[in-house]
Amino acid sequence: MIYPDSKIVLEVRGLCATVNGTEILKGLDLTVRRGEVHAIMGPNGSGKSTFSKILAGHSAYEVTGGSVMFEGQNLFDLAPEERARAGVFLAFQYPIEIPGVINSQFLRLTYNTVQTHRGKEELDPLEFDDYVREKMKLLEMSPDFLERSVNEGFSGGEKKRNEILQMAMLDPRLAILDETDSGLDIDALRIVANGVNQLANKDNAIVLVTHYQRLLNYIVPDYVHVMEAGRIIKTGGKELALELESRGYDWVGVEHKAVAGAVA
Amino acid sequence: MSATGTINAGYLETLLAGQPQLPTSPLAWLNALRAEAVDRVGVLTVPTLRDEEWRFTDISQLTKMPFHPVRTTISLQAADIERFYIEEATTRLVFIDGVYAPQLSSGIADSDVTVVNLEAGFAAHAAKIEPYLGRLTEFRDNVFAALNTAFLHDAALVVVPRDIAVTVPVHLLFIAMQKDVVSYPRCLLLAESGSAVTVIEDYVSLQEDAYFTNAVAEIALLDNARVNHIRVQREGAKAFHIANCAVSLARASNYQSVSVAFGARISRYNLNVQLAEEAECAVDGLALISGRQLADTHTCIDHAKPHAVSHQMHKCIVGGGAHAVFNGKIMVRQGAQRTDSRQSSRNLLLTNKAHVDTKPQLEIFADDVKCTHGATIGQLDSEEVFYLQSRGLSDTAARNMLTYAFGAEIIERIPISSLKCQLEQTVLEQTATQL
Numbered sequence: 254m255i256y257p258d259s260k261i262v263l264e265v266r267g268l269c270a271t272v273n274g275t276e277i278l279k280g281l282d283l284t285v286r287r288g289e290v291h292a293i294m295g296p297n298g299s300g301k302s303t304f305s306k307i308l309a310g311h312s313a314y315e316v317t318g319g320s321v322m323f324e325g326q327n328l329f330d331l332a333p334e335e336r337a338r339a340g341v342f343l344a345f346q347y348p349i350e351i352p353g354v355i356n357s358q359f360l361r362l363t364y365n366t367v368q369t370h371r372g373k374e375e376l377d378p379l380e381f382d383d384y385v386r387e388k389m390k391l392l393e394m395s396p397d398f399l400e401r402s403v404n405e406g407f408s409g410g411e412k413k414r415n416e417i418l419q420m421a422m423l424d425p426r427l428a429i430l431d432e433t434d435s436g437l438d439i440d441a442l443r444i445v446a447n448g449v450n451q452l453a454n455k456d457n458a459i460v461l462v463t464h465y466q467r468l469l470n471y472i473v474p475d476y477v478h479v480m481e482a483g484r485i486i487k488t489g490g491k492e493l494a495l496e497l498e499s500r501g502y503d504w505v506g507v508e509h510k511a512v513a514g515a516v517a
Numbered sequence: 518m519s520a521t522g523t524i525n526a527g528y529l530e531t532l533l534a535g536q537p538q539l540p541t542s543p544l545a546w547l548n549a550l551r552a553e554a555v556d557r558v559g560v561l562t563v564p565t566l567r568d569e570e571w572r573f574t575d576i577s578q579l580t581k582m583p584f585h586p587v588r589t590t591i592s593l594q595a596a597d598i599e600r601f602y603i604e605e606a607t608t609r610l611v612f613i614d615g616v617y618a619p620q621l622s623s624g625i626a627d628s629d630v631t632v633v634n635l636e637a638g639f640a641a642h643a644a645k646i647e648p649y650l651g652r653l654t655e656f657r658d659n660v661f662a663a664l665n666t667a668f669l670h671d672a673a674l675v676v677v678p679r680d681i682a683v684t685v686p687v688h689l690l691f692i693a694m695q696k697d698v699v700s701y702p703r704c705l706l707l708a709e710s711g712s713a714v715t716v717i718e719d720y721v722s723l724q725e726d727a728y729f730t731n732a733v734a735e736i737a738l739l740d741n742a743r744v745n746h747i748r749v750q751r752e753g754a755k756a757f758h759i760a761n762c763a764v765s766l767a768r769a770s771n772y773q774s775v776s777v778a779f780g781a782r783i784s785r786y787n788l789n790v791q792l793a794e795e796a797e798c799a800v801d802g803l804a805l806i807s808g809r810q811l812a813d814t815h816t817c818i819d820h821a822k823p824h825a826v827s828h829q830m831h832k833c834i835v836g837g838g839a840h841a842v843f844n845g846k847i848m849v850r851q852g853a854q855r856t857d858s859r860q861s862s863r864n865l866l867l868t869n870k871a872h873v874d875t876k877p878q879l880e881i882f883a884d885d886v887k888c889t890h891g892a893t894i895g896q897l898d899s900e901e902v903f904y905l906q907s908r909g910l911s912d913t914a915a916r917n918m919l920t921y922a923f924g925a926e927i928i929e930r931i932p933i934s935s936l937k938c939q940l941e942q943t944v945l946e947q948t949a950t951q952l
Contacts, residue, residue: 309907312899333906334915342907349904353922353929362918363908370909402922419908 254455255475259286262324262427262458263308269318269483270307277303279483280319285427288455292469292494293462295480296502301462302346304480305431309343310336324426338370340426340457344416344433350404356415357399360385364422388421392448409436410445417448428452429460434468446471466498479505528580529558532664532699535586539670544643547669550651554666561660573842573874574785574813579757584699584729586668587614591694593723595621598692601721604935606688608632610673613692615700615730617671630683630714635672635705642676650705653735653763655789662761665701665733672703677712677742686715686745686933693753696726704734708742708770715745715932722753722780730781732760738770738796745773747931749940752780754808761787766796766825775930778804778812779943785813792818792825800829802843803927805947807836807867817846818860820853823883829860832927834920834948835871846878847890853883860890865897865923920948 263285270278277300285291295301307314308321310333321328323341331339351359364384365375376384386396392414404412413433420428430449434442449472453459461472469477469491477493478485479502486509487493497505536555542548563580564571591613598611598621610632611621617634624633631638638646651669656662673689691702708714720730730752738744752758758781766772770793778784790798804812818827833841841864849856864873877890897919905915924944931937 309903311903332912333903334909334911337907337909345904345907349898349901351901351904351919351922353925354918359918362914363905363910366914367909423909 254288254290256286256288256455259288259455261286261322263460264322265319267319268304268307268316268321270303270314270316272303272314276317277314277483278307281484283478283485285458285460287458289476290453290459290461290472290474292474292477293460293480293485294464294466294477294494294497297464299480300483301480302431305343305429305462308341308429309333337423338367342420342423342425342428344413344420344428344430346432346435348404348412348416350402350407352402352405354403355399356401356403357382357385359403360399360419360422363419367423385422388418391421391451392418393444394418410438410441413437413441413445414448417445417452421448421452425457427458427460429462431462432464433461434463434465442468443471466494469494481506481509528563529660529664532584532586533558533667536667539668542670544639546647547650551667551669554651554656554663554669557657557663558660558667561658561663563660570815570844573840574783574811576757576783576785579729579783582697582727582729582757584697587616587695587698587700590614590616593618593621593692593694597723598690601690601692601719603686603688603717603933603939605933606686606717608685609688609690610634611690611692612673612702614694614698615691615702629678629681631674631676632687633674635674635703636670638674638676642674645676646674646705646707649707649735649737649765653737653765654733654761655763659761659787661731661759662733665703665731665761668701669703672705675704675706675714675716677708677714679709680711682713683715686717688717688719691720691730691732693720693722693728693730693756694724696724696728699729699731702730702732706734706736706744708736708738708744710739711741713743715747717747717749717933717936719749720752720758720780722751722756725753725755727755727757727782728753729757730760732758734760734762736762736764736772738764738766738772740768740770742767742770744771745932747933747936748774748776749936750776750778750780750784750786751943752784754780754782756781758784760785762789764788764790764798766790766792766798768793769795771796772798774798774800775927776802776814777928777940778802778806778814779947781810781812783811786815788814788816790816790818790827792820792822792827794822795824796822797826798828799930800827801927801930802831803924804833804841805924805944806834806839806841807947808839809837810839811842812839813842815844815846817848818858820847820849820856820858823852823854823856825853826857827859830927831862832923833864833873833875834867834924835864835873836867838868838870838872840872840874842873843875844878845876845890846880847888849879849881849883849886849888851882854885856883856886856888858886858888862892864892864894865920866894867896867920917945917948921945924948
């Protein structure tokens with residue numbers, strides 16, 4: 254929801270980045286304020302996922318220009334774990350399986366690590382168990398998930414729910430959800446979206462990175478951005494998503510070129 | 518004779534020095550066995566890198582060490598060794614430097630099960646054990662097994678009678694106390710038809726000096742028997758540990774083994790498993806080493822008869838300048854149709870100087886079989902590290918967790934929860950200090 258005079262959470266200016274020498278982001282601008290939900294849409298290869306991973310600090314991408322401020326701090330001064338502790342959360346498109354690490358241990362360790370760095374109390378295993386079970390209800394997850402290895406043998410929908418569960422536990426200021434809707438059936442999509450909606454509040458911001466409009470029926474964005482060739486070329490309200498759904502992406506690019514041509 | 522041969526001969530003579538003082542056994546066949554073993558030691562030499570079976574493992578250092586058989590026994594109090602106890606395994610035999618310690622042991626000998634030292638068990642079980650003791654192990658071609666057999670007079674003996682399922686795990690605890698000593702631990706496990714038992718073979722140390730453990734275990738499963746065999750090698754940092762284990766599975770029996778190696782400067786474990794019709798085995802292993810340690814595991818799974826199943830997962834976590842070796846031979850003999858065999862060797866190198874040699878070796882002489890094998894060697898996956906960092910864990914904590922998880926997959930297969938926790942803790946501590 255858009256709140257007047259809300260503080261800026263994320264300010265991206267002219268961001269350029271390469272992977273293995275190939276330029277992926279070519280001057281991306283984006284401003285996200287507290288309370289807002291942004292959707293970044295675009296065709297495959299437009300740089301959406303690259304942008305998410307750069308925000309989380311993935312080392313495979315090299316930032317070659319521009320700036321990203323997170324809550325007034327230069328994001329690039331922070332290591333990936335420091336970003337997480339400061340309140341950046343990335344829900345992965347392909348969550349990693351970690352055989353041998355029990356989900357409950359993993360969740361408790363990450364929770365307590367982040368809490369400690371925020372100057373808050375850690376929870377012991379019993380307290381944590383109560384806490385995590387409460388959060389799991391939000392995502393209609395069975396407590397059995399706690400005893401399994403992290404994401405191992407989880408279905409696509411279970412993995413995505415586990416990501417949102419982590420979001421619920423880590424209470425981020427900025428949550429980036431990378432293709433969270435991919436691979437979900439309609440029931441799972443509804444549950445995940447419902448969880449995200451309950452976590453959204455006036456103090457945090459959510460960036461949904463998605464290829465399809467479907468998710469946006471459930472999580473209603475305040476802004477929809479269209480990304481192409483490493484830049485945001487159009488921004489609109491939630492109705493833009495519907496237009497993209499019916500007309501595809503091509504017209505946005507044509508329109509953008511026409512405008513750019515006229516300016517030149 | 519080459520110079521190496523001469524040194525070897527002298528070395529083996531030294532090792533045999535105390536052998537003639539062994540008390541004569543009342544069992545003629547045992548005396549004959551020992552005499553034959555002494556003869557074989559006289560013929561065999563200590564293997565070098567030129568031997569195919571030892572090409573990755575240099576034990577020349579061993580021959581330079583002045584090890585001698587145990588001369589005096591050290592007595593310990595329960596309080597000294599309680600930390601090694603495994604909660605669930607209340608049946609326990611303790612050997613100190615290879616010598617049975619009755620005051621520390623809680624064996625059992627009733628109609629359900631026999632867990633005693635061999636000297637105590639001879640009278641009642643001589644006929645039963647004669648076909649297996651010293652027969653399952655091919656000591657005639659193996660100098661270390663021959664040495665152990667030459668000194669064979671006592672052992673850990675477990676006999677489970679027909680159709681008895683023993684619920685309490687048996688703990689065979691071998692404690693190294695004295696430096697410069699070579700000890701010859703020996704185990705014999707006989708699981709009679711339809712019986713079931715879990716045995717933990719555990720090598721520990723209460724010292725940090727050099728010593729040599731030369732162990733032999735023989736395990737016989739008769740028809741339909743089930744054995745869980747957990748082997749823990751946590752010897753001292755300067756120890757040499759060479760062990761041979763021979764397992765024979767009769768028809769439709771089931772052998773599950775998890776073997777972990779954390780300790781010793783140089784260790785070598787030879788495991789030979791022979792499967793009869795419809796027999797099944799799962800043979801899993803983990804070596805977790807660092808510094809200048811070398812851990813070598815050689816296994817041979819012999820599908821001698823049709824319709825048998827073998828699954829094997831062997832993992833090595835190698836830090837520092839350590840060196841791990843795995844040689845996994847799967848033999849499928851002629852006529853062993855419908856064999857189902859799966860082998861996987863997975864290795865994690867934590868540093869640039871860590872080294873692993875892994876060699877799957879399949880020899881298949883039957884045409885209707887399903888055999889798969891695979892080997893991977895790698896470092897931690899950077900995507901996995903990033904995932905954990907994105908959840909707030911430091912790079913080091915993320916790497917520790919992933920290393921731990923890599924090892925835990927094997928430890929998880931141990932069916933005794935307190936031992937599992939204990940070993941998981943060890944993995945956690947070791948990985949935390951190595952990174």
